[in-house]
Amino acid sequence: ILSLKDSGLKGKGGAGFPTGMKWEIVSKYSGKKYVAVNGDEGEPGTFKDKLYLEKDIHRFFEGMLIAAWAVEAKDIYIYLRDEYPGIREKMLREIKQLEKNKIIDESTTIHLRRGAGAYICGEESAMIESIEGKRGLPRHKPPFVSKIGLFGKPTLNHNIETVFWVREIIEKGASWFSSQGKNGRKGPHSYSVSGRVNKPGVKLAPAGITMNELINEYCGGMENGHKFYGYLPGGASGGLLPSSMANIPLDFGTLEEHGCFIGSGAIVVFSDKDDITKVVLNLLRFFEDESCGQCTPCRVGTEKAVKLLEKNDWNKKLLNELVDIMGDASICGLGQAAGNPIKCALKYFGQDIA
Numbered sequence: 001i002l003s004l005k006d007s008g009l010k011g012k013g014g015a016g017f018p019t020g021m022k023w024e025i026v027s028k029y030s031g032k033k034y035v036a037v038n039g040d041e042g043e044p045g046t047f048k049d050k051l052y053l054e055k056d057i058h059r060f061f062e063g064m065l066i067a068a069w070a071v072e073a074k075d076i077y078i079y080l081r082d083e084y085p086g087i088r089e090k091m092l093r094e095i096k097q098l099e100k101n102k103i104i105d106e107s108t109t110i111h112l113r114r115g116a117g118a119y120i121c122g123e124e125s126a127m128i129e130s131i132e133g134k135r136g137l138p139r140h141k142p143p144f145v146s147k148i149g150l151f152g153k154p155t156l157n158h159n160i161e162t163v164f165w166v167r168e169i170i171e172k173g174a175s176w177f178s179s180q181g182k183n184g185r186k187g188p189h190s191y192s193v194s195g196r197v198n199k200p201g202v203k204l205a206p207a208g209i210t211m212n213e214l215i216n217e218y219c220g221g222m223e224n225g226h227k228f229y230g231y232l233p234g235g236a237s238g239g240l241l242p243s244s245m246a247n248i249p250l251d252f253g254t255l256e257e258h259g260c261f262i263g264s265g266a267i268v269v270f271s272d273k274d275d276i277t278k279v280v281l282n283l284l285r286f287f288e289d290e291s292c293g294q295c296t297p298c299r300v301g302t303e304k305a306v307k308l309l310e311k312n313d314w315n316k317k318l319l320n321e322l323v324d325i326m327g328d329a330s331i332c333g334l335g336q337a338a339g340n341p342i343k344c345a346l347k348y349f350g351q352d353i354a
Helices: 002-007 019-027 048-055 057-071 085-100 124-131 160-164 166-172 174-178 211-218 276-290 296-309 316-329 333-337 340-348
Strands: 034-039 075-081 109-115 155-159 188-195 201-206 228-232 266-271
Touching: 002 019, 002 166, 002 174, 019 057, 019 155, 034 057, 034 124, 034 160, 048 057, 048 085, 048 160, 048 188, 057 075, 057 085, 057 155, 057 160, 057 166, 075 085, 075 124, 085 109, 109 124, 124 155, 155 160, 160 166, 166 174, 188 211, 201 211, 211 266, 276 296, 276 340, 296 316, 296 333, 316 333, 316 340
Parallel strands: 034 075, 034 155, 075 109, 188 266
Antiparallel strands: 188 201, 228 266
């Protein structure tokens, strides 16, 4: 646990909570405990977890079992995206091998659960509700899942990539991991890059790298005939920034002052041939479709936002008011962040919006 804290490893699912601290919190509880790993990967533009599971699934299982051992949890639940059937088969084979070779004892059970494609289940408490066999709806917090999680017991919840790094940090040391960052940031970071670049894909780069560096050094520059115009730094909910703000370090805590966040590192690059109003409308239609409907600000707010955005003349004052209410009153991160594309578009791309 001390090694993980020193490494600076943070949750790679979007929240960026310090991993070592999370282990420490859960390990202090006595009695029955669980480990839950989210492999649903529902954030648009994110595909890093899929790559790591296809590349080295054994390393993922090692990290997951080390985490379970550290917090003394005997039941592990993996919540896997159902569009990954090949990975599911790999996982089932891996679990059989672990049992056959007695790497896990009879008191340890790994449960594999199939996600049904709900974006909301990327939120940890909604995922836990789904694992329990209920509809995936976010819980009110506190209490947090580290105290009252799966089946009412303390639960260590992680993203696939987070536990993927555990083995190497233990083998190579905390300083090996933390020294790989840039601009004062710690560790490597996996960026899922798509859009108008020559070489899209998962880019393992130093945390704190800038967008300009990522495009030019890792993605082969912009596509021919396309000029860099803007980008999503953290998927659909992570906000929207113009190319003039492409020298901000990409990491947790660096984008928040600009109304954005890195999230799961899903980066989508736009060019001068993309219509910013269509981009924003597309994102809000996604949120409208994926809202679980539990709370009114999100359920009604996303629907009203889409109707306002579909008009040729945006009511900027009304849109800003709507986004503020959704951010203040929604139960979970979906409704709170759904208005980020609108807010950023009005703030940074106002000259291109009617």
